[in-house]
Amino acid sequence: MGKKFLKSDEEVVDPKATLEVSCKPKCVRQLKEYQACTKRIEGDESGHKHCTGQYFDYWHCIDKCTEVQMQSAACSIHCICGFSFALYSLYCMFLLIWSMERSDEEVVDPKATMEVYCKPKCVRQLKDYQACTRRIEGDESGSKHCTGQYFDYWQCIDKCVAPKLFEKLK
Incomplete structure (x- = not known):
């Protein structure tokens, strides 16, 4: 009745992947460090040189950014879907507004x-x-x-x- 079921030709969108794209501008420094490292070790055939640290620094930055956005998105979904708990809804709205105000701030x-x-x-x-x-x-x-x-x-x-x-x- 109120639910919409996915048809077989509809593609499910991963919200985290979408958020990762929006977080990339906040993690440019880590991405550039990783890219510089991969260029530095490009011709290495031994396998001893690696850019693991830079790779994890980049994805840690992306994960921190998406985590905040996922929490606010989950909260807004709960609020919009009409949970009748007044305090929860009030808290949820406060958290949503607060996260929207701070979304442009660099962590x-x-x-x-x-x-x-x-x-x-x-x-x-x-x-x-x-x-x-x-x-x-x-x-x-x-x-x-x-x-x-x-x-x-x-x-x-x-x-x-x-x-x-x-x-x-x-």
């Missing part, structure tokens, strides 16, 4: 902000990593890598960020 990751301030404290590790990457740049074998220096650098950053980050978590 700020406190860890990323703190990393910027910690980078000057980890210059030695960064220089070691950069020197290593320059040293192995022409290596065709793919057996050389700078994983140790990379992790030393990020361990230094994390060690600096952690105490400040835990203060912000509640």
Whole structure:
């Protein structure tokens, strides 16, 4: 009666995929980092070089963005469908309006902000990593890598960020 059934020729639209497209402009930096990494390792046949970190950073950004939008969409669907619980509807409308007002705002990751301030404290590790990457740049074998220096650098950053980050978590 009030329900509409899909006909066999109608295509089901995945709302998450649609939201992912709308979130891509908010994750341009992560996408560019991933693309730059894939170009850097394009000719590597060894399989030792990878862009896993950049790939996950990009999709983490997309997932965070779509999660907020999916929650507000689910809430608006519940509100529109006429749940008679007055408090739930009121809460739902408040959440929908609030999320619409904030949808243009960029979500700020406190860890990323703190990393910027910690980078000057980890210059030695960064220089070691950069020197290593320059040293192995022409290596065709793919057996050389700078994983140790990379992790030393990020361990230094994390060690600096952690105490400040835990203060912000509640």
